[in-house]
Amino acid sequence: MRSLLARADARLTAPGPAYRLIEVHTLVALVIGLRLATRDWTLVAARPAVLTDGLSVMSWLPTAPPALALTALQVVGLGGVVLVVARRRAQAGFVVAWCAYTALAALWGSSGKVMHNDVLTVTVGFVLLFARPPAPGEVGSRVRWGWPPRAALVVLGAVYLTTGLQKVRHSGLDWVFSDNMAWILRQGSSPYAAGLSAVVSEQPLVSRSLAGGALLLELSAPLWLAVRRTRIPFALAVAVMHLSIWLLLGLDYSAWWLTVAAVAVPLGLPPGRRLVDVPGALRVRWPVRQPS
Numbered sequence: 001m002r003s004l005l006a007r008a009d010a011r012l013t014a015p016g017p018a019y020r021l022i023e024v025h026t027l028v029a030l031v032i033g034l035r036l037a038t039r040d041w042t043l044v045a046a047r048p049a050v051l052t053d054g055l056s057v058m059s060w061l062p063t064a065p066p067a068l069a070l071t072a073l074q075v076v077g078l079g080g081v082v083l084v085v086a087r088r089r090a091q092a093g094f095v096v097a098w099c100a101y102t103a104l105a106a107l108w109g110s111s112g113k114v115m116h117n118d119v120l121t122v123t124v125g126f127v128l129l130f131a132r133p134p135a136p137g138e139v140g141s142r143v144r145w146g147w148p149p150r151a152a153l154v155v156l157g158a159v160y161l162t163t164g165l166q167k168v169r170h171s172g173l174d175w176v177f178s179d180n181m182a183w184i185l186r187q188g189s190s191p192y193a194a195g196l197s198a199v200v201s202e203q204p205l206v207s208r209s210l211a212g213g214a215l216l217l218e219l220s221a222p223l224w225l226a227v228r229r230t231r232i233p234f235a236l237a238v239a240v241m242h243l244s245i246w247l248l249l250g251l252d253y254s255a256w257w258l259t260v261a262a263v264a265v266p267l268g269l270p271p272g273r274r275l276v277d278v279p280g281a282l283r284v285r286w287p288v289r290q291p292s
Contacts, residue, residue, distance in 0.1 A: 016146025018134040020266055023275045024149045025133050026085060027262035029094055031121055032101045033081035035255055041074050042067035044107045058106040065107070073100050090133045098125045117252060120159050121259045127151045152263045153231075157222035160238075164218030179204075181211035188249035197248040214241055231268030235261045 045067040052064065065073075077100025083093025102125075105118040131148035167175045174180060185201035200206050217237055224234035238260045242253040266275050 011150075014146050016149065017271070019274050020149050021131060022087075022133055023266040024152055024263055025090065025094065025128055025131060027266070027275075028121070028125055028128060028152070028259065029081050029084035029097055031255060031258045031262055032097050032125060033078055033085075034258070035118060035121065036074050036077045036081070036097070036101055036104070039104075039108070041070045041104050041108065044070055044104075052110050058103055058110065061107075070104065070107070073104055076100050077104070087133070091131070094125075095129055098122075098129060101125070118255055120156070121255045123159055124152050124155050124259055124263060127155055149263065149267055153225050153267055156260060156263055157225045160218045160221035164215055164221075167215055167218070176208055176212040176215055179207075181207040185248060188251075190246075190248055190250040192250065193247050200248060210244070217241060225264060228268055228270075231264040235264040235268070 045064050047064060049063060077097045080093040080096030080098075080100065084090045084097065101118070102122050105122060109116065109118070128148055171178075171180065182201045182204065185197040185207060188197045190197055200210075217234075221234065224230045224237075235257070239257040242257040245251050245253055269275070
């Protein structure tokens with residue numbers, strides 16, 4: 001066991017190209033920026049205190065912040081994202097963006113499922129808080145840049161595996177082979193495909209296939225992510241799963257599949273192929289094959 005842990009640690013901390021960290025760091029920051037920009041966080045201030053359970057990292061606040069404070073926190077977080085994308089004090093910018101996003105997500109979730117829609121992005125972002133992106137003169141170095149993207153990949157696999165194990169723990173195989181998914185679909189209401197969830201719920205084979213596919217994908221996530229060639233297919237499969245939830249139930253898990261794409265797609269590319277080029281322009285850079 002000790003030897004196995006030592007090999008896993010050596011693989012996690014092995015040297016890696018600086019551009020891969022820049023890609024993952026930038027893309028996760030953009031996911032945070034998208035979440036900050038596309039939600040009306042001031043709605044938190046309008047919620048009555050009786051609906052707030054206080055079970056979050058912001059439970060120390062005696063009451064919900066006023067709308068102006070929530071907007072200010074949103075703007076500060078977006079400013080941090082700009083610093084990351086511009087590669088100007090990128091580490092500090094990421095810390096600011098992550099802290100603002102985590103605080104707002106915790107306040108938002110304190111009267112519902114605690115940070116349920118944002119938990120993956122928050123968790124993966126926590127790993128990247130400790131990653132110092134390379135300065136322009138350090139881009140060619142491979143000494144210290146390997147562990148943060150790999151650690152983010154490990155967190156992705158662990159979160160999806162945990163969600164699958166929780167289903168098995170609480171429901172067992174009944175999650176797949178009972179009418180569980182059919183009842184979930186009957187209670188869902190999607191503004192995008194009215195009546196579709198009801199139609200699917202009346203097809204036992206289809207509803208059970210959806211449940212089984214989701215459970216299998218979650219439980220096998222570490223295996224998909226352990227192999228470079230299957231990381232991009234995993235990101236596509238996760239996107240299909242979460243988009244189907246959005247279509248059938250109207251539940252927005254965009255932060256989940258976007259976070260998976262932000263980490264798994266760059267780490268699924270062959271060595272030398274880049275998504276992000278310094279100082280941060282998003283484009284694919286194909287290596288030029290030199291004549292022999």
